[in-house]
Amino acid sequence: xxxxxxxxxxxxxxxxxxxxxxxxxxxxxxxxxxxxxxxxxxxxxxxxxxxxxxxxxxxxxxxxxxxxxxxxxxxxxxxxxxxxx
Numbered sequence: 001x002x003x004x005x006x007x008x009x010x011x012x013x014x015x016x017x018x019x020x021x022x023x024x025x026x027x028x029x030x031x032x033x034x035x036x037x038x039x040x041x042x043x044x045x046x047x048x049x050x051x052x053x054x055x056x057x058x059x060x061x062x063x064x065x066x067x068x069x070x071x072x073x074x075x076x077x078x079x080x081x082x083x084x085x
Contacts, residue, residue, distance in 0.1 A: 001044065001046070001047065001053040001056060001057045001072060001073065001074055001075060002043075002071075002073040002075050003015070003019075003042060003043045003044075003045060003071070003072050004041065004072070004073075005042075005068050005069060005070055006030075006039060006041045006042060006043060006065075006068070006070070007065055007067065007068045008041075010039075010065070010066065011039060012028060012030050015028055015030065015045065016028060019045055019056060019060075022047065022052050022055060023047050023048060023049060023056075024047065024048040024049075024052075025045055025048075026046045026047065026048055027044075027045070027046040028043060028044070029044045029045075030042075030043040031043065031044075044075070050074075053074050054074045057073055057074040058074070060072045
């Protein structure tokens with residue numbers, strides 16, 4: 001699952017706690033700048049069950065979080081996205 005337009009300061013721990021409410025998270029990768037290590041504002045989350053990822057992506061797309069409107073999309077693992085833990 002892709003999550004974009006993340007609010008500043010919403011990092012791995014917050015993502016795990018928040019999206020973990022939907023189901024078991026296997027892997028989570030928050031994109032970070034190589035120079036500053038700051039979040040680039042998007043992440044990839046892999047759930048144990050793809051049905052859970054679909055539900056989370058559908059329900060969270062357009063959700064307002066700390067003044068930012070999230071963009072979420074369900075992505076199959078074989079679409080070229082390699083999720084790192």
